Amino acid sequence: MARITLKCVVASALLCPLAVTAAHADWRDDYPVVTMSSTAAESNAAVIDRLQPLADYFEEQLGVKMEVQQANDFAAVIQALTAGHIQLARVGGSAYAAAWIDSDGAIEPLVVPAELDGELGYRSVLIVRSDSEYKSLDDLQGKSLAWADPNSTSGYLVPMVSLREDGIEPDEFFGNTVFSGGHDQSVIGVLNGSLDSAFTWTSKGDNTGQLRMMMDRGMLDREDIRVIWESPLIPNPLYAVPGELPEDMKQEITDFFLNLHEERPDLADIAASGRTSGFVLATHEMYQPVLSAVQELRDSRRQR
Template structure:
């Protein structure tokens, strides 16, 4: 059970809207809050990790909250664009993909801060520890698993940075493909289907423990990975953390309440923050579209080059 802490801003928003609410409660307009969960992790783990968020927001808002685990990133993106979802935690590239289709569909409100206070993370390339592969140079002629075509760390940034480094993806690697998500790509590498894969990590903390936050950390927490089985062989430059977004047409009162809840989640519900944000951190930091403009431009260039 979370401790309800409503800020002055949220209370003010509620007070301003109270007269209008007498005529029509916003719950009539939005009887269910629909939360999209990105693919990349098995459904059972995603639903379990976000069960606390569902419980807290149902109590706070007084409406039903439904969780929708999509099989891939595109499912959540399309759900937001089609007004079938109201809220989601996205990667920066997924947000950019939505923005390029409809700039008015969603609005970013927060990104998670890492354990050192930074608001960025890294893409890493990993191989099996027993593969003998210790560097990117040793990946020439070997196979690489990307995570998802709409993933920032699992495709967009590695593709861009490797290309800028003079590597032609098609000729350098013997084969590239998509693992079906970050978790699935790691499993594919462990099973010998690919020689290496790419995923996301906070870059903070002990690599032997999967860092403080990220896909590797989550897999370790869920008993799916022993980091002794993997070796990190490449790391990208820092990437802007992905946003929590809400649809821009969400009524003002639930938006204010959700915003306040997230701003105080680390303090009031640290275990829920850990499970929903992917590991340790320093809470959520408010952002707007300008935070993601470099990734939007990168995605625009990638799309136009196809």
């Protein structure tokens, strides 16, 4: 099996000199380093620090180094993925859709983490300080709001489309709207009082998502914020790759994630940004509703 071959390679070429097939050797020769990036839900340092144990295990299992990079914003990850400058990216549905559209379908979904109950989705949530007077969306009329990033699914796309479907034009309803630059910044802005409200993301029981990551890092006491609005279910963030990568390379990376929860559940949680029951295969069809929303938003901008 491929996994046995790879362990032989890592252990010693002398012990199993004939174990590596030509196909396997080829992709490792072409990609001695696999570069992974993630959309900016956290600060650069936090992402690299959190994902490094996963990168180390990736190298141990597949025999090639994984280098974790973090871009300044979602757009940079999309551009790097579509240009083939990175080989693996963890992206939300909106970023995946944007990359798929911009590359004319030249990127592919690999895997997506499942929640503890097997559900494959999360929700965009509107948060305020728990000691504030804001109890509902109506209470925020004329107040400040932070979006995370124009390419964020939960921090912009889904809430923007949802509010407009309910007859609310955000720029007119809220007193001031800003892009915070990322989910960390949005939540911190609410906590320190510089923002009245912000959109971010979480799953059932805060098992995964921004709130879970910040609680795990000691940056958030869950009792300090209140959720006053939530979206319909959104497909979980996924891992995607450029479609031009060698097929056997894509398959081995896929298998790495599919086996991760059984072999290293702690690292599966890191890869999922929270608690997961494991990774499953992702399909383009899962993200078609998000892609349609991204296209609709782009079309509406052109018409203005």
